[in-house]
Amino acid sequence: MAARSVFRSGLFNGRVAIVTGGATGIGKAITAELLQLGCRVVIASRKSERLEAAVDELSQLIISSSSASITAVCCNIRHEDQVRNMVASTLRQYGRIDYLVNNGGGQFSSPAANMSLKGWNAVIDTNLTGTFLCCREVYNEWMKDHGGTIVNIIADMWRGFPGMAHTGAARAAVENLTKSLAIEWASSGVRINSIAPGSIFSKTAMENYKDLGPMMFQMAVPCIPAKRLGFPEEISPAVCFLLSPAASFISGATLKVDAGQSLYDSVWEIPDHSAWPAPPEGENVCALREVMKELKPKL
Numbered sequence: 001m002a003a004r005s006v007f008r009s010g011l012f013n014g015r016v017a018i019v020t021g022g023a024t025g026i027g028k029a030i031t032a033e034l035l036q037l038g039c040r041v042v043i044a045s046r047k048s049e050r051l052e053a054a055v056d057e058l059s060q061l062i063i064s065s066s067s068a069s070i071t072a073v074c075c076n077i078r079h080e081d082q083v084r085n086m087v088a089s090t091l092r093q094y095g096r097i098d099y100l101v102n103n104g105g106g107q108f109s110s111p112a113a114n115m116s117l118k119g120w121n122a123v124i125d126t127n128l129t130g131t132f133l134c135c136r137e138v139y140n141e142w143m144k145d146h147g148g149t150i151v152n153i154i155a156d157m158w159r160g161f162p163g164m165a166h167t168g169a170a171r172a173a174v175e176n177l178t179k180s181l182a183i184e185w186a187s188s189g190v191r192i193n194s195i196a197p198g199s200i201f202s203k204t205a206m207e208n209y210k211d212l213g214p215m216m217f218q219m220a221v222p223c224i225p226a227k228r229l230g231f232p233e234e235i236s237p238a239v240c241f242l243l244s245p246a247a248s249f250i251s252g253a254t255l256k257v258d259a260g261q262s263l264y265d266s267v268w269e270i271p272d273h274s275a276w277p278a279p280p281e282g283e284n285v286c287a288l289r290e291v292m293k294e295l296k297p298k299l
């Protein structure tokens with residue numbers, strides 16, 4: 001059962017949205033909320049079984065008096081030809097694209113030193129290049145002449161992303177891409193913003209990390225000021241807000257939806273070590289040595 005939207009029903013009547021990764025987790029919650037608000041939604045991702053299951057489930061949210069509808073297109077956002085097909089088929093079906101939500105993406109967990117070039121490229125191609133391809137195609141084929149609104153889902157990479165350096169680099173790049181496009185496409189009436197979620201639990205997000213998944217999400221909890229994980233239904237209202245006329249003067253911005261997690265603690269442990277280069281000798285280093293000598297016997 002999808003959470004009830006706090007927005008006015010009919011807010012997106014007659015509008016058309018593409019949501020990449022719209023069949024699972026955060027994307028599914030975004031799709032469900034857009035449908036409740038009257039939007040016609042195209043969900044796009046790689047796995048047809050997931051798309052079909054989401055269409056079956058989410059179409060039940062549509063009440064008979066609503067203009068909403070849901071359809072699916074198989075699309076790997078890493079492939080330019082498939083992105084072209086996703087946009088062309090949406091335009092053939094609905095004749096317009098008002099909103100694009102670049103939510104499809106992800107990564108695996110690994111120390112940077114162990115990442116193969118293929119693994120690095122898979123994550124950069126998905127999260128950075130895939131987002132770029134979707135933005136460019138939607139802009140060139142529709143928004144350039146008609147305006148529109150784009151939301152990019154990024155991540156909490158504000159202090160780097162140890163353990164997932166590839167995705168940290170890709171998401172930071174998307175944040176910067178968002179700013180560039182906000183300026184380049186302003187004269188077409190295109191607004192584009194990002195949302196940076198904290199740790200958001202869904203079954204599919206957890207299963208992506210296989211056996212590590214439950215532990216990874218559990219480990220995040222003490223580092224979240226709310227002392228609990230977030231849920232997809234806590235991201236979708238922020239997306240709907242940024243798509244809506246309520247955000248008509250907001251572009252090039254990033255909204256953190258993380259309960260303050262990005263301001264707080266890190267999961268990444270740095271073991272005690274003495275590997276760091278010594279500081280330059282001088283009066284302050286001498287003074288600290290003296291202080292430490294005095295403190296030691298008391299400890």
Ligand SMILES: CCCCCCC/C=C/C(=O)SCCNC(=O)CCNC(=O)[C@H](O)C(C)(C)COP(=O)(O)OP(=O)(O)OC[C@H]1O[C@@H](n2cnc3c(N)ncnc32)[C@H](O)[C@@H]1OP(=O)(O)O
Binds near residue numbers: 123204
């Ligand atoms: C500590 C707090 C944690 C809390 C939450 C963390 C915050 C972030 C959360 C999220 O983003 S949750 C969303 C999770 N969902 C996804 O990530 C879904 C999408 N992900 C994927 O599809 C994959 O992870 C992918 C790697 C991005 C792409 O997979 P694809 O199937 O297209 O490529 P593969 O052929 O499988 O892999 C290519 C290449 O990548 C390397 N690789 C893949 N998986 C791993 C792994 N688990 N460990 C190490 N390396 C991996 C590998 O080199 C693969 O090539 P081959 O070796 O298979 O030839």
Ligand SMILES: NC(=O)C1=CN([C@@H]2O[C@H](COP(=O)(O)OP(=O)(O)OC[C@H]3O[C@@H](n4cnc5c(N)ncnc54)[C@H](OP(=O)(O)O)[C@@H]3O)[C@@H](O)[C@H]2O)C=CC1
Binds near residue numbers: 130
């Ligand atoms: N959950 C969290 O804590 C956080 C999530 N995020 C990001 O939010 C987004 C949604 O993740 P979430 O819902 O949590 O996890 P999910 O794993 O449920 O969602 C990822 C979605 O992306 C789709 N996807 C992955 N790769 C591609 C691709 N190459 N082409 C098209 N679609 C693709 C997947 O569908 P399919 O496999 O069918 O292609 C899936 O629907 C992702 O970008 C994620 O990295 C960011 C910060 C935190």
